[in-house]
Amino acid sequence: MRKQRNLSDAEIAIVKAMLRKGWRNDVIHFYFNKPERLISPGRITQIKMGKYGASVEEALPEELETFLSAWQDSDAKPPPAPSPVDMKILRSMFIRETGAWRLAGGETDRTECKANFRVQPAESFSKALRAIAGLANNKGGYLLFGVTDGSFQADGLADETFAKSDVGLINRVLAGSLDPVPHITKALIEFGGKRVGVLYVEKHDHGPVVAIKNVGQDVKEGGIYFRYVGETRLIKPGELRQIIAGREQRAIAEFSARMGRVAIGKEATIDLDSGEVAGTSGKFVIDKALLPNIQFVREGDFSQTTGAPALRLIGDVEPVSEAERERTRVIRENVTPDAVVRNFLRNEKVAEPMQYIHFQAHAQRKWFPVWFYVDQTKLTVNGVVEDLRGQVATYPSSRDALVNRIAGKDAAFRQSTGKAEALRTKLVRGEITAPTDIDQDVVFAAAVQALPTTVKPKDLETIRKTLLHCLDRAQGADARSSSRRGSIYRAACRLDELLYAKKS
Template sequence: MTDEEIGLIKAMLAEGIKNDAVHFYFNRADRLLSSGRITQIKQGKYGAAVPAASRAETAAFIADWKCRQLAGAIPQAAHPTDAATVTALFELIEGSWALRLGETDKAECKLGFRLDPLDRFADVIRTIAGFANNKGGYVLFGVRDGTRIAEGLQGNAFIDADPAAINRALIASLDPVPHVTKTTLVLGGAQVGVLYVEPHDHAPVVALRNISDCVKEGAIYYRYVGETRLIKPGELRQIIASREQRAVAEFSQRMMRVAGGTEATLNLDTGAVTGKAGAFVIDRDLLPALQFIRQGDFSEVKGAPALRLVGDVEAVDQQERDRIRIIRDAVTPDAVVRNFLRGEVVAHPDQYLHAQAHGSNKWLPIWYYLRQANMAPQLMVAELQGRVATHPSSRDAVVRRLQQADSALKVHPGRPAQLRDAFARGEVVAPTNVTDDLRFAYAVMGLLPTQQGISQFKPLLLACLDRAQGQDASSGNRRSAVYRAACRLDELLHG
C-alpha cells in the first residue's frame, strides 16, 4: 500500500468508519487486500510513521470514489487542477484555510500576482522552470508564505490574466516551454489563484534571458523542498539519465513497429524504403536534397520538438496532395467538435485524432471518430505514440483517454449540479444566454451513464458553441467548457 492510502485509512478510522467499511474502499480486483491490514494500521503495527490525511483529502477521496462507482469508470487519479485536488492541499485551522504542508517541492506561495512588466513576474517564471524540471507543482497566489494562510488575492489581476499572455511570457523566457494550467479556488471567501505546472517530458528547461535578478540566461533551475535554485549535479544527471532511458525505449518501440510492419526503413545510400508489406525507391538524384533535422520550433508553439523533413519532397500525385491539404486545413478544434455535435460522417476520421496531437486543446471528441475509422483503441494509441507530436502533452492526454485512464466527467457543484439533477428527471431546458451556456456545459460534463436521451444535448451544446465565437476571455472559457462537455457526450454515446 502507498503512504497516501495508509494516511487515508488512518483518517477514516479516526472518523469512526468501521474496519470492514474502510477495507471496501481499498480492496480491488487487481489488488486483493487482507482485512487484517486495516487492523494492523489501526493498531500502529503497519505504517506507524505515516501521518493521517486531512479531512479535506479524505472527503475528496470518498467523493471521487463514489463518483467512479456511479459512472462505472476505471479507477483514475483526479486531475491536478480539479477543485477537490487543490482544496486537499489546504486544511481548516481555527476558522482559516492554511496550506497544509507549507512550501514544499510541489507548492510555492505568492501573496500577490502581477504579469506586467515581466520583471514583476520573474520570480514566478523561475519557480515554473524549477517545477517543470522536477515533478511539477503548484504556484498558489493569495497565500502568505510565513503563515501559510489563504488571505486571498486583491483585485482581479489573476482572474483577468489571459492564459495566452502567461504562455507568451514563458515562450520569451524558457526553452522548452513548460505547460501551465490556470485556475482559481475560493476558500472561506478568499480567492486563491492557481498555476499548475506539469513536469516537462523533455527537461531540462533552460532560461533564455536575464530577467531582473531572478532569472539568468542559460541557467537551469530545479525545485527543491521550499525553494527554487540552480540545479545540483546529481539532479541534472538524473534528468539526463531519464532522457537516455526514454530514447532507448522509443528506439526499441520503433524497431518493433518496423518488425511488425507498421513502419518502414529508409536506406540513404540506395534510396530503398522497405517495409513488411512492400517497398519503393526514392530517386538517387533526390537523395542529396533530403535532410532530416531535429527541429525545436516546428510550429507556432515554441519548444515543441519535432522532426522536420526539408528537401524536394512532395506527395506522389495531385489527389494525395489535395488530401493532405484538406486534412491540415480542415481539422481544427472547432471542426472536431462541430462535426461530432452534428453527427457528420467525415473523410479520413483517423486524422481527426492525429490532429489533436498538434494543438493545445486537450478535450476534443475521440470515440466518435475512432468508430468511423473502425480502429481498435490500442492501434490508434500505437500510431499516436509512434509519431512526433507538436504538443506532446495533448497527444498524451488523448492516449490516456483511449486507454480509459482519464475521463471528461467532472461534477461542478452549485447550479450546474442542480441542472444535472434536473436532466436526470427529464427536465432539459435549452440555454438562451451566455451565462446559462456556461452552467449548461458544466452540467453536461457531469452526466452519468444512467442519463436518458443523451443525444438531445448535442444540438443544445452546438447552440452554446455558436454563441462563444468571440475573442474575449469569457468566450474562450465557454468554448473550453463546451469542448469538454462534448467529450463527455462522446464518451457516453460512443466510448
C-alpha cells in the first residue's frame, strides 16, 4: 500500500483558488492525486473547512491560470469544472435569516448587487455595464439583480424583464461599449417565490477591458474600471500593473508549455533559413521560394484564422512544385476591411470564408465583396443568411444590409454619369485602359459600379486586377483617401456580384 502524501503550501494555495471558483472536491483532487503520490480526498475537504493549511494565502487568479496551463497528463482527461451558475453554487451564496434570504457576506470584490434590471435605454444599464467591466478586470464574479444594496436581502425582481431579456441583446450592448468584450453567463434563482437575476462575469484573459464610449453618467470613454471590495471604480496603478504582469506570466507559461510539447515530440519546429520542418516522427522541407510568404497562427486560433489563405497540414506531406498546387499561406492577422477586399481582388482562396462574411456584420462600412466568400463556404444562400441572422452583430444595420444583398434585395450597382458613364461604355466594349492617377481611379471605380451583366468574364478579370492597383494608390490616412477606398470597395462589390452571385 502506498503512503499518503501531503500537499505543499503552493499546492494548498492553488486548491484554495479552485475552491473559491466553486470547483467540486473531486475535480480538484484529480489535479493533485498521482500514482506516484497519492493524496487523500479528505485533504481537499480539510482545506475547504480551514483545518489544513489554514495559514496559507489563496493563490492569485494568474497563478491558478499558470498552474492549469502548465498542468499536463497525457494519460488522463480532467473532469469538467462545474458551471459558475450551477444552482448549488448560487444557493450557497445566500443564507436564510428571520424568514428572508440574504447575500452571505454582503458585497465583495466578486459580488455586486442591483435592485432592478434594465438593459434599454443604455443609460439604465450604465451602472451594470460599469460593474461588468470592473469584475472582468479583477477576478470575475457575480452581478446580482433583485438584491437590495445595503441590506443585501433577496427582495426579488419587480417584473419579467430579466427573465425575458435575450443574452444576445446584452452581448450586443457589451460589444458596443467595451473592448475586449467580457464573457457573461445568465441565470435565474428563486428564493421563496422571489427571483434573483444572475450575470456571471468571467475574468478576461486579455484585459484590461476598456470603455470605448460614454454610457450615461457611469461609464466614460477610455475608462478602465476595477471591482474593489464593496465598490467598482476607476482602476488604480497597482491593479493595472497586476493585470499587465498577469498577461506576461501567461505568455511565459504558454511558451514553456509549447517548448515542453516540442521536447516530447508533440509539436514540430521550422527553420526559417532552410525551410526544414522537423519533429520526432519525421521531417519535410518547404521550398525556400515560399518561405517569405509564411507567417504564423497564434496558439489556439487556427480554427479562427482570419487574415488570408491558410496552409493546413494533415497526414503525410510530400514535396510538390508550386505549379502543381494552389499557393496558400498560414497567417496571423485578424480580418480587416483591406483584407476582405484585397483577397477578392487577388482571387485568393481563404481557409475560413465564414469569418470574412461575419466580419461584415461588425464593420461600419456597408460595401464589401461577399459572394466570393459565399462561394467558398459551399453553403446554400439560405444557410449563410440564417447563420448571419444568428450572429451578435456590432452594427446590426450592417448585418441587415448584408443579409439583404445576399437575399437579392439590394446590389452594389449604381448608375454612372459624365466621365464615368463614358468610361463604362468603353469597359462594356472591352476597351480597358488602366488609370494612372488618383483622379482617374475615382472615375474608373464609378464606371465599374455601373457595369451590366453582359461584360465578358475575361474583361471582368482584367478590371479586377486594375482595381487592385487603384486600391494600392488609396492607402493614405486622409479623408480623401478614405473616400476613394469607399468607392473602390463598392466597385469591388459590383465585380463580386458579376463574377460569383450567379454561381451561388
